[in-house]
Amino acid sequence: MLKKKFVHTTITCALLTVLSVSLILPGSAAIVRDWYEDDVYVFGMVMNGEFSYTSLSEDLSYKFEIIEEEERMYTITNIFESTKEVEVEAKYDSGNENTLTFHFDADLMSTYYASNFFYHNYRWDEENSRNILVEFQADFENIRYFVEPDWELFNTNLEVLGDRTQVVDTVTHDYTTDEITLGDFLDAIPSYKIMGISDTEQTPFSISNSSTKWSMTFDLSNYIYEIEYDYIEDIYSYFPYSKYLVNVALEYSDGGTLIAYDYTLSYEVTTDESLIKCEEEHRIRKGGSSAIRTPINFSYTLLSLLIVPTVILYNKKKRNKMN
Amino acid sequence: MIRNHLTKLSFISILITILMINSSLHSSAATRDWYVGTSVKYALIWSESITTITTIDALEGFGYCSEEMEIRFDIISIDSINHELVANMTIAGIGTGESDGYTDAGVISGLLADSLFDIDYRWDKKGDRLVLTDFDMHYFDMVFFIEPDWEIFNTNMGRLLDRTQIVDIVTDGLWTTYEITLGDFLDSIVSYDIMGVRDTVDSQFTLSNSSTKWSFSFDLSNVIYKRECGTHVDSYFPYSTYTVSYTLDFTEGGTLNLFEYNIITEVTTDDAVEEEVYSVIIQKGGFEAVETPSNFSYSLLSLMILPVLLYFSKKKKRPKPGVIKNA
Numbered sequence: 001m002l003k004k005k006f007v008h009t010t011i012t013c014a015l016l017t018v019l020s021v022s023l024i025l026p027g028s029a030a031i032v033r034d035w036y037e038d039d040v041y042v043f044g045m046v047m048n049g050e051f052s053y054t055s056l057s058e059d060l061s062y063k064f065e066i067i068e069e070e071e072r073m074y075t076i077t078n079i080f081e082s083t084k085e086v087e088v089e090a091k092y093d094s095g096n097e098n099t100l101t102f103h104f105d106a107d108l109m110s111t112y113y114a115s116n117f118f119y120h121n122y123r124w125d126e127e128n129s130r131n132i133l134v135e136f137q138a139d140f141e142n143i144r145y146f147v148e149p150d151w152e153l154f155n156t157n158l159e160v161l162g163d164r165t166q167v168v169d170t171v172t173h174d175y176t177t178d179e180i181t182l183g184d185f186l187d188a189i190p191s192y193k194i195m196g197i198s199d200t201e202q203t204p205f206s207i208s209n210s211s212t213k214w215s216m217t218f219d220l221s222n223y224i225y226e227i228e229y230d231y232i233e234d235i236y237s238y239f240p241y242s243k244y245l246v247n248v249a250l251e252y253s254d255g256g257t258l259i260a261y262d263y264t265l266s267y268e269v270t271t272d273e274s275l276i277k278c279e280e281e282h283r284i285r286k287g288g289s290s291a292i293r294t295p296i297n298f299s300y301t302l303l304s305l306l307i308v309p310t311v312i313l314y315n316k317k318k319r320n321k322m323n
Numbered sequence: 324m325i326r327n328h329l330t331k332l333s334f335i336s337i338l339i340t341i342l343m344i345n346s347s348l349h350s351s352a353a354t355r356d357w358y359v360g361t362s363v364k365y366a367l368i369w370s371e372s373i374t375t376i377t378t379i380d381a382l383e384g385f386g387y388c389s390e391e392m393e394i395r396f397d398i399i400s401i402d403s404i405n406h407e408l409v410a411n412m413t414i415a416g417i418g419t420g421e422s423d424g425y426t427d428a429g430v431i432s433g434l435l436a437d438s439l440f441d442i443d444y445r446w447d448k449k450g451d452r453l454v455l456t457d458f459d460m461h462y463f464d465m466v467f468f469i470e471p472d473w474e475i476f477n478t479n480m481g482r483l484l485d486r487t488q489i490v491d492i493v494t495d496g497l498w499t500t501y502e503i504t505l506g507d508f509l510d511s512i513v514s515y516d517i518m519g520v521r522d523t524v525d526s527q528f529t530l531s532n533s534s535t536k537w538s539f540s541f542d543l544s545n546v547i548y549k550r551e552c553g554t555h556v557d558s559y560f561p562y563s564t565y566t567v568s569y570t571l572d573f574t575e576g577g578t579l580n581l582f583e584y585n586i587i588t589e590v591t592t593d594d595a596v597e598e599e600v601y602s603v604i605i606q607k608g609g610f611e612a613v614e615t616p617s618n619f620s621y622s623l624l625s626l627m628i629l630p631v632l633l634y635f636s637k638k639k640k641r642p643k644p645g646v647i648k649n650a
Contacts, residue, residue, distance in 0.1 A: 042382070053415055053416035054415070055415045055416070058395070058413055058415065059364075059393075060364070060393040060394070060395060060413060060414065060415035060609075061391075061392075061393050061415050061610060062391065062392050062393065062414070062415040062416045062417075063389075063390070063391040063392075064389070064390050064391075065387070065388070065389045065390075065391075066386075066387065066388045066389075067385065067386065067387040067388075068385070068386045068387075069383070069384060069385040069386070070383075070384045070385075070386075071382040071383050071384060072382070073380050073382055091377070091380055091382060092377075092382065092384075093375050093376065093377055093382040093383055093384030093595070094375055094377075094384060094594070094595060095375075095377050095378070095592070095593075095594025095595040096594075274415075274416070288382075288383070289383050289385075
């Protein structure tokens with residue numbers, strides 16, 4: 001009897017699994033929104049930052065620290081299908097209230113993200129005759145709280161993020177123009193992880209049509225440089241960041257409600273005059289500030305714990321490869 | 324993004340610029356302890372925290388911001404005729420710049436005595452009464468080096484303690500004018516301590532001619548009100564907590580030893596409960612001196628700042644640009 005029940009349960013579970021998988025298969029019927037008029041959501045937002053500067057010659061230091069936590073309550077008051085806009089009544093933790101309108105068009109949002117996610121700035125280092133990276137950003141700017149859950153279209157647009165052949169910057173020097181591709185960048189940095197795929201050289205990235213979570217981690221340690229400019233001598237000096245880690249992740253529910261957004265930046269650089277350190281963190285969570293603090297967000301807590309060891313591991317891997 | 328703050332150095336840079344050194348070489352009982360070649364390092368620490376929770380939906384907000392800076396003055400010249408001092412001012416991450424100023428003990432103390440208290444009353448139309456809506460203590464006239472003529476200094480500072488001085492004038496809607504004196508103010512608040520003299524009603528305060536340290540603390544809880552502007556009439560909400568403390572301490576020779584200023588407030592309005600802790604410390608000796616366990620002021624600061632979540636007013640909140648765009 002017990003065995004029969006077990007078999008029955010197993011079959012039921014298998015059936016449910018198949019059904020659930022089929023729901024997110026590409027080409028299946030569009031997923032239904034999970035946000036409607038009169039829905040009420042609370043989002044928590046956190047921004048932490050710490051910056052320190054220690055002079056190596058003057059015995060003087062500087063430190064700046066900021067912590068900002070806020071909560072907003074959004075009540076959906078209108079959904080304009082023709083313009084693909086959602087109107088919300090926003091309440092803030094200060095007691096203020098406001099009416100806001102957001103675009104929820106999946107095509108518009110994903111195209112924007114695909115076009116603006118990466119920013120690279122390379123410069124020609126005349127002294128060493130080489131191109132060096134001096135600025136880098138990888139982030140989903142302009143986070144939306146509600147999106148039309150057309151993930152096939154969304155992910156198709158985001159595929160460009162994995163295109164290794166895309167030119168991320170051009171540098172002109174000595175009557176020559178160098179084009180740096182995403183592949184050049186990825187192959188040169190110590191480690192990275194894009195959508196769960198690690199730093200195997202020449203790896204082509206693909207994004208599942210059903211993805212509702214996107215994550216990227218980059219370790220640019222000893223690859224990106226701090227610039228110092230001597231106004232008197234008109235000379236640029238470059239100093240490698242001994243640590244430069246960027247992590248970004250964005251997650252929606254299947255129905256298109258923002259669940260989590262994370263961005264962290266950590267860097268450290270020593271120039272001939274100073275030691276500069278910075279830790280920066282931005283997070284948004286559906287559920288409010290408590291959702292950021294509580295263990296419910298295990299994946300993100302775990303993620304933050306895992307990033308550094310992972311990067312170290314990849315660093316070692318890279319070195320082993322080189323050896 | 325964080326580094327943008329370094330270039331702005333909003334608060335402390337402005338503070339330093341305004342504070343800049345003054346000196347004068349009038350004859351005085353004490354001998355100054357600063358000369359050409361004197362090098363003094365200071366720690367400047369500013370912090371603010373604000374916590375809010377809305378009364379209806381229980382939305383929570385918390386903001387904390389602190390800026391800690393070491394600054395060094397290297398005195399390069401003293402002009403005894405014009406009472407000027409020139410020093411190289413070096414700030415970590417900023418560099419070195421030459422700065423000068425002139426003043427003497429009489430001018431500094433005169434400015435301090437005239438502007439130290441900022442007291443603001445308003446007429447509450449709804450309650451048909453005078454309400455205290457602002458109390459602050461200015462510190463922008465402070466200096467790092469001063470002639471040690473403490474007799475002049477304390478004589479001028481004595482004006483602060485004149486209970487008959489008018490601190491604010493308010494007119495009500497019926498064309499009646501009210502003059503509020505320092506005595507009215509002191510007698511209305513919960514408690515205070517001025518130069519070690521406590522809050523006995525009608526106390527007469529005096530300053531010793533040799534004082535080099537001045538301290539003030541005020542408890543205005545449930546006496547001072549937060550004002551919220553309305554379409555027709557303003558609303559006033561009493562602060563359940565409102566304490567202010569101020570300490571200014573020089574060496575006998577006229578070098579700033581410590582400046583400390585703290586405000587702690589809590590108020591409940593119709594919309595939210597708001598708590599704020601604001602603190603400024605300037606300590607001779609740099610961060611090391613501040614961190615010394617024997618330094619009571621720093622211990623006090625730690626007690627206040629670390630466990631207490633500081634609030635930022637919404638105006639000061641600076642969410643990530645992407646977040647703002649969604650607002």
